[in-house]
Amino acid sequence: MRDCILRFKYQREMYFGPHLVDWLQVAARRWIDWREVDAIVPVPLHPRKQRQREFNQAEYLADALGNVLSVPVVKRRLRRVKDTSTQTKLSAEARARNMRGAFAVRDETAFAGKRLVLLDDVFTTGATLDSCAKALRSAGAREVVALAVARGV
Numbered sequence: 001m002r003d004c005i006l007r008f009k010y011q012r013e014m015y016f017g018p019h020l021v022d023w024l025q026v027a028a029r030r031w032i033d034w035r036e037v038d039a040i041v042p043v044p045l046h047p048r049k050q051r052q053r054e055f056n057q058a059e060y061l062a063d064a065l066g067n068v069l070s071v072p073v074v075k076r077r078l079r080r081v082k083d084t085s086t087q088t089k090l091s092a093e094a095r096a097r098n099m100r101g102a103f104a105v106r107d108e109t110a111f112a113g114k115r116l117v118l119l120d121d122v123f124t125t126g127a128t129l130d131s132c133a134k135a136l137r138s139a140g141a142r143e144v145v146a147l148a149v150a151r152g153v
Contacts, residue, residue, distance in 0.1 A: 021064040028147055031040075037145075038114040039074045043121075043132055044103070045079040048145050057121045059151060065119065077110040078103060078132060088096050095127035103132050105139040112140035116146050124152035 025034075037124060042062035050056060066073040082102040090098060107109060119133055129146040136144050 009028050009129055018064065021061060021068055024061070024147070025068055026137045032117060032147070033135060034069050034071060036115055037069075037117050039069050040117045040119055041074050041078055041111075041132075041136065043128060044078055044080045045074070046083045048083055058119055061121065062119045063074060071117075074110060074116075077106045079106055082147050087121060092125040092127070095125050096130070099127040099131035101131075103130075103135040108139040110139075111136050113142050114140075114143050115143045117145050117146075120146070120148045122150045122152045123148035 002058070005058055026098060028034075035042055040062045042058040043055065044050075044059075045056045062073045062075070065071070075089075081104045084102050106124050116136060118129055118136065120132075123129060126146070129148070132142040133146060
């Protein structure tokens, strides 16, 4: 029963997801040759925040985009190990400090030599995507391209 409720909430919360994915795949073609992408990696939430929200919007979008483009989605290999405070009221410098060491790779062989698209829902200063990309590059990723649905101000 709980699984059905979570699935309904997941679908209800992202009712606009298919429209975003359609737009995202077309807009991203300007910068990404999807035939050369080995995997899409959604930005992970810390387990505490994942439990609170009950879904990860970046993961939802990555799954939908991967399905449309026939590109594998690698989940749970990049993980958020630091439960960072909310960044909404932080300066760019404070956001970068807040994100330092926030992500780690669970299985380094999963990313070695791969071309990856790192997907998040909102890009504000880039601190989160930068921290994720550093972890992926440290794990041997050949190339990491960041992609976000929206730009925060």
